[in-house]
Amino acid sequence: MMSETAISMRVDIADKRLLRTFSYIDGKWCAAESGETIAVSDPANGSRLGDIASMSAAESAGAIDAAQLAFPAWAGLLPQKRAAILRCWFDLIQHHAEDLARIMVLEQGKPLSEARGEIEYAASFVEYYAEESKRPNIEGVTSHLPDAEVELWREPLGVVALITPWNFPCAMLTRKAAAALAAGCTVVSHPSSETPLSALALAELAERAGVPAGVFNVVTGHASVIVKPWTKDARVRALSFTGSTEIGRLLYRQSADTVKRLIMELGGHAPVIVFKDADLDRAVEETIKAKFATSGQDCLGANRIFVDRAVYDAFCAKFTKMAQSLSIGFGMDDPDIGPLMNEKAVRKQEEHVADALTKGARLACGGKRHALGPLFYEPTVLVDVSADAAIMHEETFGPVAPITPFDSEEEVIERANATEYGLVAYLHSQDPRRIFRLSRALQFGMVAVNRTKVTGAPIPFGGTKQSGLGREGARLGMEEFTEIKYVCRDWA
Ligand code: NAP
Numbered sequence: 153m154m155s156e157t158a159i160s161m162r163v164d165i166a167d168k169r170l171l172r173t174f175s176y177i178d179g180k181w182c183a184a185e186s187g188e189t190i191a192v193s194d195p196a197n198g199s200r201l202g203d204i205a206s207m208s209a210a211e212s213a214g215a216i217d218a219a220q221l222a223f224p225a226w227a228g229l230l231p232q233k234r235a236a237i238l239r240c241w242f243d244l245i246q247h248h249a250e251d252l253a254r255i256m257v258l259e260q261g262k263p264l265s266e267a268r269g270e271i272e273y274a275a276s277f278v279e280y281y282a283e284e285s286k287r288p289n290i291e292g293v294t295s296h297l298p299d300a301e302v303e304l305w306r307e308p309l310g311v312v313a314l315i316t317p318w319n320f321p322c323a324m325l326t327r328k329a330a331a332a333l334a335a336g337c338t339v340v341s342h343p344s345s346e347t348p349l350s351a352l353a354l355a356e357l358a359e360r361a362g363v364p365a366g367v368f369n370v371v372t373g374h375a376s377v378i379v380k381p382w383t384k385d386a387r388v389r390a391l392s393f394t395g396s397t398e399i400g401r402l403l404y405r406q407s408a409d410t411v412k413r414l415i416m417e418l419g420g421h422a423p424v425i426v427f428k429d430a431d432l433d434r435a436v437e438e439t440i441k442a443k444f445a446t447s448g449q450d451c452l453g454a455n456r457i458f459v460d461r462a463v464y465d466a467f468c469a470k471f472t473k474m475a476q477s478l479s480i481g482f483g484m485d486d487p488d489i490g491p492l493m494n495e496k497a498v499r500k501q502e503e504h505v506a507d508a509l510t511k512g513a514r515l516a517c518g519g520k521r522h523a524l525g526p527l528f529y530e531p532t533v534l535v536d537v538s539a540d541a542a543i544m545h546e547e548t549f550g551p552v553a554p555i556t557p558f559d560s561e562e563e564v565i566e567r568a569n570a571t572e573y574g575l576v577a578y579l580h581s582q583d584p585r586r587i588f589r590l591s592r593a594l595q596f597g598m599v600a601v602n603r604t605k606v607t608g609a610p611i612p613f614g615g616t617k618q619s620g621l622g623r624e625g626a627r628l629g630m631e632e633f634t635e636i637k638y639v640c641r642d643w644a
Pocket of ligand 1 (some may be wrong): 315316317318319320329342343344345346373374375376377379380394395396397399400402403416418419420450451452547575619620
């Protein structure tokens, strides 16, 4: 029998049993029968951290069997029993928060304090849904028929598939899984192959918390191999995906034949709009956060910065100065900016910068890789970026900030909305009437006014247009994993 390979860590992990490399299926830690593995590396220096199991399509389908078998008992548990198990998972995540943060830094590269923040954020969904699972309520309906009584029930969908990205490897999984488990669904999940160790550590803690075998499965391997059987299998009643719009479209098509419920958190192209009546220092500080958090690899990342011409020069000067002061380094040293995830991500920065410069933009700072290593890219500011530059239309997903002036409210609303994306928009102004008008006019699922941080377990996170379908977080996030049944009883 194969045993799990060791993960080589440059930092101390107190509980080494969190370092799993096999898939977690039906309550067992499984190697691929073929013996195949996928290497996981540290983006800071390219070193190999270890090898995770690369499961086959048949083994992935086996996870559906396990989840299907486990469903009736999990769905039938008293809600307070499910709540107690989720609460125990939350307590364990909190107890092991430092280890989880360190594992994340090593495979994802993000600065340690950001990783700690993500673990807290990830845990908050488990706590929230542990509480919410006791309240799967639904409004009653007064009967419209003589001699008949009507009732509405909220029932769990069944087996659901969850697919998560590498930029928030813990929070994106708990945001989905805690909601689905609280609703009474069972889960098959696939974490990004770039950052599977975080998801496997969460599975280890779920097992310790008493999540029964088959209820929560984490299947590692090549995404297309693992996920295709899930999209094609009618027993999988919903697919919840966070990732690029391109892969979202593919999964949408693949799921059509089995008419699945789809929840999709896709790409973003957030505008930041700074009016001349804004508190300029605060607008600069908040926009720095909106651009450079997670080293720019955030679906909520500022991708187009529109500044009122009256304060344009002052904003650009202050913003550039602050961007130049950001530290770059290895995640464990807790800098402002760490490495990007892979070579493809760095090349995208280079392409967007080169393209903007040929179309008339000026480079205010950065614009190249950093001496620390091939995946480190300097915080970069481009000013006077023209509307036809690729960066004004495509997600950059990195630390490049394009700034452009505007002359009127109508003009900037039109330019901000001129995108296929609609996740979040940031607005800076001190005029309440303007804030009201803009909040209405901006075609985005979330509008942040004079601040950057808007996320949290009690809010419905999600986008409009091609940024996605459905909402995560809040009561709505749990309801996505339920179906309403209408019962009409005749007493005559
Ligand atoms: P991605 O390439 O779309 O990958 C996301 C997930 O899909 C990963 O688990 C990946 O697995 C899997 N995947 C890739 N190809 C697949 C296929 N053919 N079939 C099934 N699954 C497949 O996105 P990413 O580069 O990891 O993440 C960045 C994107 O996510 C950005 O566009 C960002 O805006 C978006 N995002 C959105 C939100 C939100 O809440 N709206 C949050 C975070 C990120 P492998 O890694 O194993 O290939």
